[in-house]
Amino acid sequence: MTRRFLILLIALALISPIFGVWLANLINYHEPLDVAADLINQAANRTVLNDTRYRMNWTPFIDYTVPGLPDWAGYIVSAFIGLAIYFLLYTALVRWRHVKRTG
Amino acid sequence: MHIPDGYLDPISAGVTWAVMLAYGYYAYRRSELQKYMELAISLAAAIFVAQMLNWPIPGGTSLHMVGGALAAILLGPFVAFFVLLLVLLVQTLVFHDGGITTLGANVINMGVVAPLTGYAVYKVLRPRVGVFWSAFAAGWASITVAGIAAGLEIGLSPWFPYGWTISVPVMAGWHALLGLVEGAITGFVALYLSKRAPEYVRL
Numbered sequence: 001m002t003r004r005f006l007i008l009l010i011a012l013a014l015i016s017p018i019f020g021v022w023l024a025n026l027i028n029y030h031e032p033l034d035v036a037a038d039l040i041n042q043a044a045n046r047t048v049l050n051d052t053r054y055r056m057n058w059t060p061f062i063d064y065t066v067p068g069l070p071d072w073a074g075y076i077v078s079a080f081i082g083l084a085i086y087f088l089l090y091t092a093l094v095r096w097r098h099v100k101r102t103g
Numbered sequence: 104m105h106i107p108d109g110y111l112d113p114i115s116a117g118v119t120w121a122v123m124l125a126y127g128y129y130a131y132r133r134s135e136l137q138k139y140m141e142l143a144i145s146l147a148a149a150i151f152v153a154q155m156l157n158w159p160i161p162g163g164t165s166l167h168m169v170g171g172a173l174a175a176i177l178l179g180p181f182v183a184f185f186v187l188l189l190v191l192l193v194q195t196l197v198f199h200d201g202g203i204t205t206l207g208a209n210v211i212n213m214g215v216v217a218p219l220t221g222y223a224v225y226k227v228l229r230p231r232v233g234v235f236w237s238a239f240a241a242g243w244a245s246i247t248v249a250g251i252a253a254g255l256e257i258g259l260s261p262w263f264p265y266g267w268t269i270s271v272p273v274m275a276g277w278h279a280l281l282g283l284v285e286g287a288i289t290g291f292v293a294l295y296l297s298k299r300a301p302e303y304v305r306l
Contacts, residue, residue, distance in 0.1 A: 012152045012155075012156065015156075016156055033107075049263065051107060051109050053202070055201055059196070063198065075155070079152055081197060086189070090141060093141060
């Protein structure tokens with residue numbers, strides 16, 4: 001990962017709430033699939049497609065939120081949590097390759 | 104595009120998981136994953152964060168990148184499978200974006216159908232219309248066909264009483280629209296990389 005690439009990733013993470021939270025709230029955003037599900041449920045007049053996400057949840061970071069933080073801050077922290085996972089994977093792999101090469 | 108838990112019945116979930124695992128094994132055998140692993144993880148990180156940038160469109164929905172076509176143009180469709188698998192695993196396990204039971208279907212749509220479609224379209228058009236427009240068409244087609252695949256999976260599940268004739272047009276219509284932004288981003292990134300860093304563009 002070059003320095004420029006890392007700066008790009010960090011910049012994208014920092015501006016992500018502008019799109020993912022602020023503009024999304026402004027227009028009352030829903031995933032396209034949720035919109036389709038709502039249309040189908042409305043047409044049927046009952047719940048046909050039932051999203052069980054909130055009833056069976058396993059993570060405190062559901063929907064890119066962090067407990068105790070406002071949505072915009074949670075979104076940025078979530079982006080960095082994701083990036084940290086890939087960075088750790090990358091570092092582990094590079095190190096493993098290095099150990100393998102040098103014995 | 105991320106199908107949540109509760110949309111697919113256990114049999115559909117099992118079948119889609121089995122297809123994902125079988126295709127994963129095939130992709131592993133066909134790709135030189137070891138050689139491209141570092142690039143694949145870097146691209147997964149970039150696609151993960153790019154997918155967080157939702158572009159809202161008036162009417163209450165939004166567009167965000169999926170990245171399947173771009174990954175296929177840069178790394179080939181089989182390494183692209185692992186790129187999108189990495190993205191979806193983090194989204195599902197850490198942020199509950201997409202379900203566990205539907206992970207197989209989501210990986211099929213975004214990690215199999217989108218890259219294969221994008222790869223095929225790009226390969227056919229690239230000698231005729233140049234990098235930007237072939238990548239644009241690849242991005243658009245990848246999302247539209249992946250949307251159709253998602254519509255089929257939901258429509259064929261017995262939990263959905265109307266069948267695929269209802270679910271496919273709804274999903275295809277939405278995603279053909281969303282695909283325009285995917286196409287534009289795929290086109291610009293492919294054009295930029297082919298000029299500035301052609302070593303990253305395999306196709």
